[in-house]
Amino acid sequence: MGRWLGKACHGRSDSGRPTLAVGCSAAHVFRMAGRVLIGTSGFVYPHWRKGVFYPRGLPQKQELEYFASKLRTVELNSPFYRLPEREAFVRWRQRTPTSFCFAVKASRYITHIKRLRDCGDSVVTFFQRARGLGKKLGPVLFQIPPNMRVDVGRLDAFLDLLRGRERCVLEVRHPSWLVDEVHQVLKRHRVAFCLAVGGSLELEEVVVTAPFAYVRMHSGAGSGGNFTKRQLKTWAGRVGDLRNQGTDVYVYFNNDWEGHAVRDAMALEELLGLEH
Incomplete structure (x- = not known):
């Protein structure tokens, strides 16, 4: 498993009490656990209605409030297709609890049309x-x-545009990006390498390039695209390890069909002992 934070280093005195090894500070040993937030990629799905996730008869305008009563975070996908005005983001904020967290998928104009070039003004607007x-x-x-x-x-120049901004994540989808040189550039800019599970690229290891980790659970091995109990237990272990190292972890399930995403998200929360 990849690591961002160094491991704790300690020994024991003759009396059996823990001691710090030479060159280690107390911060290495007494590290605070990271924060884990688990949700789904998007929340507006017609096939989640009629009792699949949203109760029958629930007005569509109340779906975000209902979602936020069950999960603590969501990844907003709609801004990727069409960037809304600031007022739309304000309304989303006003409709959710104080502790709720929104991840946002950036505009495809930046990534797919401009392809990370000559997009400084677009980044500012976003x-x-x-x-x-x-x-x-x-x-x-x-x-x-x-x-x-x-x-x-090109990546290095683009990441310069993100300096001093919120936590940022890069999701790659071509195998040529799976090289250490990319990881080092991301680490220098403190940008997370997206851990995509079941997508077009299957990662062989957990790579952590920032003080936080970001996981997208695209499709599981279950017959309906759901994640199996074995898969969820495996990822609960990985997320738990990162949390124990002091790394914040964000996990979003993208297998929206038949409501698998919300059920898998809740199951992973339970495995990690998280309370809503």
């Missing part, structure tokens, strides 16, 4: 609007297209 979420704005996901091959120089 963040100006998304900040309507206030303190509820969590990580921002930049998903590059599957036909875009690795270009470390």
Whole structure:
């Protein structure tokens, strides 16, 4: 498993009391646990209605409130297709509890049309609007297209545009990006490498390039695209390990069909002992 934070280093004195090894500080040993937030990619799905997830008869305009009563975070996908005005983000903020967190998938104009080039003004516009979420704005996901091959120089220049902004994440979809050089650039900019599960690329290891981790659960091994109990237990272990290292972890299930995403998200919460 990849690591961002160093492991604790300690020994024991003759009396059996724990001691710090030479060169170690107390911060290495007494590390606070990270925060784990689990949700879904999107919340507006007609096939979640009529009792699949949303109760029968629930007005569509109340779906976000209902969702936020069951899960503590959501990844907003609609801004990827069409970036709304700031007022829309403000309304989302106003409709959710104080502790709720929104991850946001950045506009495809930046990633798919401009392809990370000459997009400084678009990045500024995106963040100006998304900040309507206030303190509820969590990580921002930049998903590059599957036909875009690795270009470390272009990536480095783009990430310069994100300096000093909110937590940011890069999701790659072409195998040429799965190289250490990309990981090092992300680490230098403190941008998370998206851990995509069951998508177009299957990762062989957990790579952590920032003080937080971001996981997208696209499709499971179950017959309906759901994640099996074995898969969920495996990821509960991985997420738990990261949490214990002091790493914040965001997990979003994207297998929306038949309501699997919300059920899998709740099951993973239960395995990790999280309370809503």
